[in-house]
Amino acid sequence: MIETDILIIGAGPTGLFAVFEAGLLKLRCHLIDSLPQPGGQLTEIYPKKPIYDIPGYPEVLAGDLVDNLMKQIEAFKPGFTLGERAESCERQDDGAFIVTTSEGTKHKAPIVAIAGGLGSFEPRKPPLENILDYEGKGIDYMVKDPEKYRNKRVVIAGGGDSALDWTIYLADVASEIHMVHRRKKFRGALDSVEKVEKLANQGKIQLITEAEVKGLDGRGRLTSVSIEKKGEDTLVDVETDYFIPLFGLSPKLGPLGDWGLEVEKGAIKVDTLDYQTNVPGIFAIGDINTYEGKLKLILCGFHEATLMCQSAYKIIHPDKKLSFKYTTVAGKPGM
Amino acid sequence: MIHIHVKDREGKVHDIEAPTDMDFNVMEICKASDLPVKGTCGGMALCSTCQVYVLSDHKLSEMSEDEEDMLDQAFFVKENSRLGCQLKLREELDGLEVELAPEPVL
DSSP states (O other), rough: OOOEEEEEOOOHHHHHHHHHHHTTTTTTEEHHHHHSSSSHHHHHHTTTTEOOBEEEEEEEEEEHHHHHHHHHHGGGEEEEEEEEEEEEEEEOOOOEEEEEETTTEEEEEEEEOOOTTOEEEEOOOOOTTTGGGGGGTTOSSSSSGGGGGTTEEEEEEEESHHHHHHHHTTTTTSSSEEEEESSSSSOOOOOHHHHHHHHEEETSSEEEEEEEEEEEEEEEEEEEEEEEEOSSSSSSSOOOSSSEEOEEEEOOOOOGGGGGOOOOEEEEETTTTBBBOOOEEEEGGGGEETTTOOOOOOOHHHHHHHHHHHHHHHHOOOOOOOOOOOOHHSSOOOO | EEEEEEEOOOOOOEEEEEEESSBBBBHHHHTTTTTTTTTTTTSSSSSSSEEEEESSOOOOOOOHHHHHHHHHHOOOOOTEEEEEEBBOOOOTTTOOEEOOOOOOOO
């Protein structure tokens, strides 16, 4: 069991800065994020995009901002549980919360701060009627262990790097590969595109472009997919053991939606006094919260994180007086 | 001011008056008009929640590589699919007709 003072769900800019503000108050933090690296959207979606509205930085690349935030909180030695999604949150008799991740890792803290941004990043699922029925029964949204596909028939859909890379890799592992892509053109690395085309020319894989998987079939387990080719009326059935749709990631509120928090249009409602939710002890800061006049800005997330920590301190130390100190007065921050 | 016509997912057409001097795009004007457009990524062509089908034959701006890439990963994509956030409202788009693409439920 990982124990801390403030358990932060989401390691984006707001969650990271909360560590700093908590650290100034000598509160320890631990962060959970479903992505394998800190930074949230900034690292995952737009690391090379410049941001122009961070005070004091006329221009800063999203990736650099995350690096700087990591440097800023280093002295406070936050803990990280990365690559795991926060699944459930239960209140104990002593008032503390236990948060369990998708991998079963347990965390205990008196305060939970949800800095979940747009939600957790999850694979985009093709809108096929019975797709949920075959999840884990022939349909995988990511390749975890390539050996699973040894001597099996695999259909891969998508046109980006992961679809290309796995097609190339699995060409030597699987017994048969169909790669299905909606267009003729691929958006992945040129080198990978050439490799895939070469494999197709050599007959090692079946490349079907301008086509989409439109149907799934099987009895309890996937046995075939039907593919629609542009301009053709009839679907082609392809027998397969696995279908791996690779269409990138999209953010979802996910299990947080079941934590008993008041939610409005996909965002968590908070009191602007301290950004606490309807559940005392659980706060929501940054893009994931909503209140009258809310703006989804990193700048606002920083402000919310700062005020949240003041309230968190009072909950953790109800008997202690909190005196506010400027960092210019307190000196170099550290635990 | 121009007018654009947005068909929602129930088939109802909304006539929206839109300024052309405020750098608005189709996603933003839909959100501002309370139409069910999420625009999750804030207009960076990174989420495809503002996908629309362009119904009229207005001359549109060329698709950027970012937009093309995103539509490549999206679903319900048709020949006339565009990301609303990449369609800037200009005088030439007066009378533009678009339809909101279905929202992925999964």
